Amino acid sequence: MRRGGVAYFLVSGASGIALAQAAPAHADTLQEALTEAYLNNPSLLAARANQRATDENVQIQEAPGIPGVSASGNYIEFIKNSPNSFTAPDRRLQVGPELTVPVYSGGAIRNAVKAAQERVAAGQAELRATESAIFSQVVAAYMDVLRTQALVALSRNQVEFLTVNLQATSDRFEIGDLTRTDVAQSQSRLALARGDYRNAQANLINARETYIELVGEAPDDLQPPPPLPNLPSDVATAVDIALSNNPDLIAAKERADAAGFDSEVAGAGRLPRVSLFAGANYTDYFNTLASGATNVVQEETTANAGVNFSIPIFQGGLPAARQRQAQARETAALEQVIAAERNTIAQVRAAWSSWQASLAVIESSQVAVEAAALSLEGVRAENSIGSRQILDVLNAEQELLSAQAQLVTARRNAYVAGFSLLAAMGRAEARDLGFLDEGVLYDPLQNYERVKGRVWDWGRDPEPESSASRTVDIAAPDASVPSEDETGTESGY
Numbered sequence: 001m002r003r004g005g006v007a008y009f010l011v012s013g014a015s016g017i018a019l020a021q022a023a024p025a026h027a028d029t030l031q032e033a034l035t036e037a038y039l040n041n042p043s044l045l046a047a048r049a050n051q052r053a054t055d056e057n058v059q060i061q062e063a064p065g066i067p068g069v070s071a072s073g074n075y076i077e078f079i080k081n082s083p084n085s086f087t088a089p090d091r092r093l094q095v096g097p098e099l100t101v102p103v104y105s106g107g108a109i110r111n112a113v114k115a116a117q118e119r120v121a122a123g124q125a126e127l128r129a130t131e132s133a134i135f136s137q138v139v140a141a142y143m144d145v146l147r148t149q150a151l152v153a154l155s156r157n158q159v160e161f162l163t164v165n166l167q168a169t170s171d172r173f174e175i176g177d178l179t180r181t182d183v184a185q186s187q188s189r190l191a192l193a194r195g196d197y198r199n200a201q202a203n204l205i206n207a208r209e210t211y212i213e214l215v216g217e218a219p220d221d222l223q224p225p226p227p228l229p230n231l232p233s234d235v236a237t238a239v240d241i242a243l244s245n246n247p248d249l250i251a252a253k254e255r256a257d258a259a260g261f262d263s264e265v266a267g268a269g270r271l272p273r274v275s276l277f278a279g280a281n282y283t284d285y286f287n288t289l290a291s292g293a294t295n296v297v298q299e300e301t302t303a304n305a306g307v308n309f310s311i312p313i314f315q316g317g318l319p320a321a322r323q324r325q326a327q328a329r330e331t332a333a334l335e336q337v338i339a340a341e342r343n344t345i346a347q348v349r350a351a352w353s354s355w356q357a358s359l360a361v362i363e364s365s366q367v368a369v370e371a372a373a374l375s376l377e378g379v380r381a382e383n384s385i386g387s388r389q390i391l392d393v394l395n396a397e398q399e400l401l402s403a404q405a406q407l408v409t410a411r412r413n414a415y416v417a418g419f420s421l422l423a424a425m426g427r428a429e430a431r432d433l434g435f436l437d438e439g440v441l442y443d444p445l446q447n448y449e450r451v452k453g454r455v456w457d458w459g460r461d462p463e464p465e466s467s468a469s470r471t472v473d474i475a476a477p478d479a480s481v482p483s484e485d486e487t488g489t490e491s492g493y
Contacts, residue, residue, distance in 0.1 A: 042468035090288035096281035106271025115261035122254035201479030208477035245426030269319035358414035365407035
């Protein structure tokens with residue numbers, strides 16, 4: 001299995017794309033969210049169970065090539081015998097074991113086992129892809145909660161500001177300092193801000209519900225995320241890493257190899273089959289054989305051994321049709337490798353582009369926020385001496401809000417795009433991120449080794465049962481966010 005020297009994901013320190021808000025004393029972290037999803041997400045647990053089912057295919061394909069033992073028997077009461085049969089018994093018990101040893105099957109069993117092993121490897125790669133995809137969803141959900149919380153706080157502050165502004169505008173209108181138009185403009189902006197606030201609250205509830213679905217727990221005062229490790233310096237490096245490490249691409253290659261062995265299995269249908277056999281029989285006539293006769297053995301034991309072989313001569317083109325079919329599927333699997341390679345390259349380049357664009361937006365948005373804040377301060381001062389209208393103040397406030405919202409969203413997008421880039425490179429799994437002890441990590445190879453070569457027909461596992469927790473008892477989330485007084489700092493990123 002591939003594992004590079006990937007730095008730990010959860011490290012201390014500041015990040016240019018992390019939250020600027022101070023973290024609460026007992027808040028949830030991204031590490032805790034990913035750990036809970038790793039241990040408890042039902043989709044991931046189901047993928048692991050499906051991989052364990054795939055592991056069994058190796059033994060299923062090996063079984064026809066392993067010697068087999070069976071026993072058969074019968075007990076017969078001869079109710080009416082032929083009148084011409086003077087030795088027919090009245091009853092008979094017959095039992096006997098039989099041993100069959102496969103010798104040659106045209107390579108069908110050997111190639112079927114190899115195909116099953118390749119599909120096990122493909123399944124392990126797909127399990128990596130599932131784990132990475134769920135982690136990407138958790139990261140996006142985590143960042144969405146943080147973003148929507150910040151947007152709710154900004155919208156709430158906007159409503160509070162516009163409420164105070166409307167009251168001040170109304171007071172100035174009462175003394176004739178402003179006109180009815182100024183009051184109407186303030187009322188309109190406040191109404192729109194209240195609508196935006198309600199939408200932001202609904203979006204926050206939706207983000208928290210998605211988090212609960214993925215993680216299995218309600219988000220509780222989420223902390224700023226840590227820096228992302230080992231992000232590439234250029235897109236070419238990212239593509240090179242992905243081409244050798246992307247789990248979807250690896251799985252496609254393994255499936256293509258398995259399809260090649262399937263073609264060999266199909267071709268084996270035109271080759272001879274050889275097996276050895278040995279058997280024994282015990283028969284008891286209960287002293288009813290040749291009744292009245294002397295020197296007749298009433299119990300007997302027989303044994304036999306030999307060779308079975310079959311040589312196909314003509315099968316109506318069945319083996320050739322099966323092999324052509326398998327070869328067509330092999331061709332499809334090879335084309336799917338190219339498709340997976342293309343998709344991997346596109347994912348990496350798109351994630352890189354989104355990450356770089358978001359970083360640029362962060363930089364420009366920070367400048368915009370600072371400039372908009374300075375502009376608002378100046379417009380307010382100019383309005384106080386009558387050189388600016390109320391509409392100018394409202395517009396300046398709206399520009400500041402838009403810049404702040406854009407900065408919040410850009411920080412979220414940069415983090416999610418960066419993690420998506422790591423996922424496309426095959427470096428967004430628990431082993432890469434380093435937030436779990438080695439003993440806690442799920443290793444699919446352990447189950448494969450556990451069931452490999454188990455030939456006992458009664459070797460069962462415990463009765464199946466689900467282990468993921470349900471979320472029915474988790475209270476429905478609301479849209480509450482800590483106020484500025486509670487956090488001691490401004491809400492947002």
